[in-house]
Amino acid sequence: MIPAALQTTSGVIPIIVIGGYLFLLLFLGWLGHRVSTGSEEDYYLAGRRQNWLISSLTIIATFLSSFALLGAPGMVYREGVVFALVSLNVPIAGFCIGMLGPRIWKLGRDGHYVTQADMICDHYKSRISLRLLVTLVGVLFVVPYVIMQIKAGGDLAAVLFPDSDSSFEIGAIILASITAIYIMVGGMRSVAWTDAIQCVLLIAGMILAAIAMVAALGGPTQFLQKVQTLPKSSLTVPGNTGQWQIPFLFSVCLLMPIGGIIQPAQWMRFYAASGPQALRRSSLIFIVLLTACFLFTIMPVGLGGQILYPLEISETGVSPHPEVGTYDQILIFIARHKMPELFGASLGEFIATMLVVAIMAASMSTADSNLHALSALLTRDIYSQFVRPKASESEKLWAGRFFIIAATSLSLGVVLVGQREASSLADFLQMIVGLALFAVAFSVQLLPITIDILYVRKGTKWGAVIGLAVGLLTAFCFTSLFPSLLAVIPELGLTTFLTDSVHDLKTLIPIHASAWGLIPNIVLFVIVSCIESAFRKES
DSSP states (O other): OOOHHHHHHHOHHHHHHHHHHHHHHHHHHHHHHHHOOOOHHHHHHGGGOBOHHHHHHHHHHHHHHHIIIIIHHHHHHHHOGGGGGGGGHHHHHHHHHHHHHHHHHHHHHHHTOOSHHHHHHHHHTOSSHHHHHHHHHHHHHHHHHHHHHHHHHHHHHHHHOTTOTTHHHHHHHHHHHHHHHHHHHHHHHHHHHHHHHHHHHHHHHHHHHHHHHHHHTTSHHHHHHHHTTSOGGGGSTTOSSSOOOHHHHHHHHHHHHHHHHSSHHHHHHHHHBSOHHHHHHHHHHHHHHHHHHIIIIIHHHHHHHHHHSOOEEETTEEEOOTTTOSGGGHHHHHHHHHHHHHHOHHHHHHHHHHHHHHHHHHHHHHHHHHHHHHHHIIIIIIIIIIIOTTOOHHHHHHHHHHHHHHHHHHHHHHHHHHHHOOSHHHHHTSOHHHHHHHHHHHHGGGHHHHHIIIIIOOOOHHHHHHHHHHHHHHHHHTSTHHHHHHHTSOOOHHHHHHHHHHHHHHHHSOOOHHHHHHHHHHHHHHHHHHHHHHHHHHO
8 A cells, every 4th residue: 555645745656666676675685595505604705706797786886875876966066066076086996996805805715704803803813802993993884884874765755755744764764674684684695686786776877867967957068057157166175165175185085985995894895706806807897987977977966956956155154955955865856856847747757766766776785785794793703702602603694683683773763863853963964975984984994904914914913903992082083973972071171172172183184084093093003013023022
């Protein structure tokens, strides 16, 4: 039974198309379960036999997320052409796949590793301290990313069905539930298969959105002419809000892609590939395809959004057009209101629905990868190590499924509370790009350890432990969430001192939180490792 609110708002076509897409995902989850061997390695790594095509598509889909079709166009809509420079992160990420992926694959195969912590702890001979820290990194990265995707599902439903007061909640719940179900049923194999389909859909959606936007504005020539009429701040650095100053911009361009590639889900994709050649091909496809998509699809959508729905820019700040709602909803809003006008009622509604499916694909392809990775982290690195060391493979698989449910429920709860409550949490959840930047601030702290294991091999256990711990703490202090948390603490001299100090440093040196954390991380990793090595030689 289709709710009347959905029928009157968007018709039957969206219900049929979206319903068919979600049914296909569940079918692939069931199919993955049918061909699985039931082992832990098969559930988490699909038997380490993913060919170059599946590896390429699942790596791309995991990297893109709702950032590609909601967050990035929303940021271009808010800031202007300055965000085009963020496209530099794509070739850097692709280079990391080709440089790090084959070496991680080889060590993973030789050591039968499943998670990041397996490799890192084996190399540094650390059973407890490093394993807990690396697992913490995974949690700090995965949870914001999953929250980001679930929020995208809610934003999608809120724009599609504005007449329903509960559309955001229903959309978020449906996306979270379907994603959790097919991961639990089919494991990595189902995740990779669904990612492959979702990757094709989201790239097709990006291309379709750009074509529709340029067509809506009269073609390429008129589009470019209208772009030149945008406010000067939309066409220059540091953008409309002044956030994207050159140091901040390039710290994000350099470190965000690295953090996105050495995060838990991508690391496990390196393990799961059939061999180094598959990863090298993935690297090339990643660079060529995604750079083109960013420049020629995301940019037109965001800039076209500014033309159609001008920002409200004043001395007090920047706001989206009153009709749009939030920056991240610009593509959904245009799809819903402009596609029927441009292509006619039925065809326009169908095209708009395909864009919706593409956005859902972008969200779910990253949510499933990260939930699956988090399940592996909590099962292998916590449950199997400290809770039930002698657990059978079957028990560990069921524990992993429980962690998927728990992580999904937690993330969904945060999204729903943040949507309803006017608080610092709601401000934190406001933009998808902000959540992405928050998450990579932690995953990038694994960079010194990763380079040492794969290339240098001179670091020590305590150098890794101390460097990583201090790096994580420092990075957190420079995130947007830190001042919000301090604000709920009773006014103390230390609280004010910390807030003011961090603010002054960020103003003096405007770089991203990941860079602030990486500085003491690298310094301490090198110094402590040298001291520990010298002490060992003397003793």
